[in-house]
Amino acid sequence: MTEPFELTERGAEGLGYLGLGLMGIPMARRLLQAGFTVSVWNRSTGKTAALAELGARPAASPSDVAATASIIFMCVTDAAAVEDVVFGPAGLANTPGTAKLVVDFSSIHPDATRAIATRLKGINGMGWIDAPVSGGTKGAEEGTLAVMAGGDAADIERVRPYVLAMARRLTHMGPTGAGQTTKLCNQVIAGCAMTVLAEATRLATNAGIDAGRLPEALAGGFADSIPLQLFVPRMVQGIHSPPLGHIATILKDLDTVVDVARKTSTAVPMTSLAAQLFRLAELARGADADALEIYKLSETKSR
Structure with a gap:
């Protein structure tokens, strides 16, 4: 299992976190505490303040996050919210996405995940991992979450060190939609x-x-x-x-x-x-x- 401190020797990627709700705030906080550079965005901007004090970079939009981050984590309420963050005004689809990855911690329908991933890939080349979590707010605070992921195996391994700063376990379950x-x-x-x-x-x-x-x-x-x-x-x-x-x-x-x-x-x-x-x-x-x-x-x- 690769630990975050080992990653810094190779040069960490820029990270982003979209959606600072009950789960997003403690998860983003753990990334910051691990020493990673993190841009954050939330629909209501007030929630970014506490993370900014820890070194997070508040962003004006999802597109703004994607402009500086190569791995973008996201946790929002439902499929409609995911669609809006990805394809809405100033969404992720509006930024060049080649070699960039979205890791979606949201829990949505597997069919919606596959449709969104395919559409985004076609628009700007951005990759997708569906990675819903289990463990609740307690697990998010303590870094003990279980993450179940769907996507390309190489992409899963690329994000594993970062995910394990927020979770105890990351299991690759199969292709896109398998995590959901x-x-x-x-x-x-x-x-x-x-x-x-x-x-x-x-x-x-x-x-x-x-x-x-x-x-x-x-x-x-x-x-x-x-x-x-x-x-x-x-x-x-x-x-x-x-x-x-x-x-x-x-x-x-x-x-x-x-x-x-x-x-x-x-x-x-x-x-x-x-x-x-x-x-x-x-x-x-x-x-x-x-x-x-x-x-x-x-x-x-x-x-």
């Missing part, structure tokens, strides 16, 4: 786990036992998992700020799973149910609420 498909598999597990853990936690509470001790009681057994240890305490204690992820985000991904499942004749009954539960949670708690607020769906009034 792998993330959907991750979301099947994570999304269903949230709903099941909310159910178990509510059962414990309603039955009169201390639900907060479930992680301790089940540690090391077949029910133990990172979600159990992380999610249940937050549910029980009502810790939802900062959110681990928004309801709208997990719902978007689960809806994408259902669409890909339909196209591939794959039965996903558990995921379909989880999506409907999150849809109810979105109506009850709001799109920007923490996904773990799904636990509150089963609240009952005091008798």
Whole structure:
């Protein structure tokens, strides 16, 4: 595994980061702390200030980032946002892109990824890696993210040292779109786990036992998992700020799973149910609420 400090001996490439949300800020910060030169852009410019204090170069547009960076990282909300950043006014497509790479950490439909990558390559020659992540804001802060990537093998190796400044693991899963498909598999597990853990936690509470001790009681057994240890305490204690992820985000991904499942004749009954539960949670708690607020769906009034 190549470490960032080894790279500096060969001469690091100029980096860019587009999209400074819950994930983008801590990920870009880790690049800066590793000593890399990073240009940053965000639709709302206020979020660039803290990174500028760490040495980041605020840019006026995605095109401005691409003018100085040879590897451009991106993490935005959905496919429409990716399209706008790439093909909109002052987007990446407006800058010469030969020998440059986009590494998209966003979670979008595999079909959209392939279409965007093909179109951008045809316009300016810029390459594309779809590299969605797992690990949430905690993983972004601590550099423990798991990154699942789709694209050319040589391109993956070119960006690996930089990605590993932000993540613990980078796995090449196949051609363009394979990273997004792998993330959907991750979301099947994570999304269903949230709903099941909310159910178990509510059962414990309603039955009169201390639900907060479930992680301790089940540690090391077949029910133990990172979600159990992380999610249940937050549910029980009502810790939802900062959110681990928004309801709208997990719902978007689960809806994408259902669409890909339909196209591939794959039965996903558990995921379909989880999506409907999150849809109810979105109506009850709001799109920007923490996904773990799904636990509150089963609240009952005091008798």
